[in-house]
Amino acid sequence: MSTTLDVSRRAAAQAQPNIALIKYWGKRDLRLNLPVVGSLSITLDTLWTRTEVRFDDALSADTMTLNGKVDAKQLKRTSACLDLLRARAGVTTRAEVISENNFPTGAGLASSASGFAAMVMAGDAALGLRLTPAEQSVLARRCSGSAARSIFGGYVEWAHGQQADGEDSVATPLLEAAAWPLSVAVAITSTAEKAIGSTEGMNRTADTSPYQQAWIDSQDADLAEARAAIAARDFERLADISEHSCLKMHALALAAKPGLLYWNAATVAAMHCVRGLRAKGLPVFFTIDAGPQLKAVCLPSAAAAVAAALREVPGVLNVVETGLGGPARLIPVADLAAA
Ligand code: 2P0
Numbered sequence: 001m002s003t004t005l006d007v008s009r010r011a012a013a014q015a016q017p018n019i020a021l022i023k024y025w026g027k028r029d030l031r032l033n034l035p036v037v038g039s040l041s042i043t044l045d046t047l048w049t050r051t052e053v054r055f056d057d058a059l060s061a062d063t064m065t066l067n068g069k070v071d072a073k074q075l076k077r078t079s080a081c082l083d084l085l086r087a088r089a090g091v092t093t094r095a096e097v098i099s100e101n102n103f104p105t106g107a108g109l110a111s112s113a114s115g116f117a118a119m120v121m122a123g124d125a126a127l128g129l130r131l132t133p134a135e136q137s138v139l140a141r142r143c144s145g146s147a148a149r150s151i152f153g154g155y156v157e158w159a160h161g162q163q164a165d166g167e168d169s170v171a172t173p174l175l176e177a178a179a180w181p182l183s184v185a186v187a188i189t190s191t192a193e194k195a196i197g198s199t200e201g202m203n204r205t206a207d208t209s210p211y212q213q214a215w216i217d218s219q220d221a222d223l224a225e226a227r228a229a230i231a232a233r234d235f236e237r238l239a240d241i242s243e244h245s246c247l248k249m250h251a252l253a254l255a256a257k258p259g260l261l262y263w264n265a266a267t268v269a270a271m272h273c274v275r276g277l278r279a280k281g282l283p284v285f286f287t288i289d290a291g292p293q294l295k296a297v298c299l300p301s302a303a304a305a306v307a308a309a310l311r312e313v314p315g316v317l318n319v320v321e322t323g324l325g326g327p328a329r330l331i332p333v334a335d336l337a338a339a
Contacts, residue, residue, distance in 0.1 A: 010054035011125035015117035015328035017110035021242040037219035045325030049114035059094035081143035116147035153326035177324035183303035189266035208257040239285035266315025270294040
């Protein structure tokens with residue numbers, strides 16, 4: 001087995017964050033990063049991570065640069081992800097990783113989803129592994145759970161899986177973005193990095209929340225309901241089940257000890273704003289992840305009114321409008337330098 005590469009190899013990829021409508025929260029295997037529940041998401045369009053991976057035998061250690069700054073904090077997880085790629089290739093060559101996000105990192109905007117999906121795709125190409133998208137999804141899952149979903153575009157389901165080795169806990173695309181193009185308005189209420197990361201939050205929840213088993217037991221019905229709503233392009237049905245899953249996940253986490261409170265005052269005000277718009281007949285619902293941003297999902301006909309209303313909510317700093325996007329993809333290495 002070769003432990004070095006003959007030449008310096010590099011590739012770049014772009015992936016977009018995804019937003020879960022039926023949430024992932026909880027791990028059944030920490031090492032393999034297997035979830036206690038399946039989840040279902042939409043991949044976004046105009047928010048992205050672009051990542052270049054360059055394997056070079058001259059390097060003595062991996063390096064990670066995020067948005068132009070050396071990022072020591074992300075290096076451990078980056079190296080762990082690169083180790084999975086190196087193991088597949090049978091090499092020990094270290095890599096330089098250069099990554100750019102066009103949105104705030106670590107603030108509940110799913111930067112780890114797009115980040116690790118892009119890294120796996122670029123690393124795969126740089127090493128010439130020729131993985132299938134499903135294999136990329138499995139590797140991305142091990143780096144960050146939600147990254148499994150960002151390999152694909154549109155509507156995506158990440159399966160809980162049955163196998164002990166986790167190889168069937170993989171995302172699959174349900175429907176292309178163009179088949180039911182929804183709009184998303186992200187209300188940014190803070191750009192600070194969250195105090196408690198998702199992994200820590202999930203583990204605390206599993207250890208201390210009295211609702212953990214109820215969460216697990218009710219997930220399959222929620223997934224079936226969301227799948228049916230998407231198949232029927234039934235917005236009201238998708239809205240109801242998505243808000244339910246979001247509020248249930250937060251109720252579960254709020255009941256941990258100590259309770260996990262990811263919302264700020266503006267998040268709650270924005271929830272009331274969206275509920276008010278919906279009561280007036282606008283096709284819109286909210287979802288919120290492990291951070292204070294609110295994502296309003298709506299039919300494109302309502303997008304301008306939803307964004308305008310959220311901009312008026314006290315404490316909302318900015319509203320980013322986007323549609324649904326496609327899968328992760330390779331990009332020319334030069335694109336990153338131009339970003
Ligand atoms: C989700 N979240 O389904 C849920 C809802 C946040 C709330 O996936 O520990 O960064 O890397 O597997 O994927 C965020 O968790 O967690 C997340 P790890 P990840 O989108």
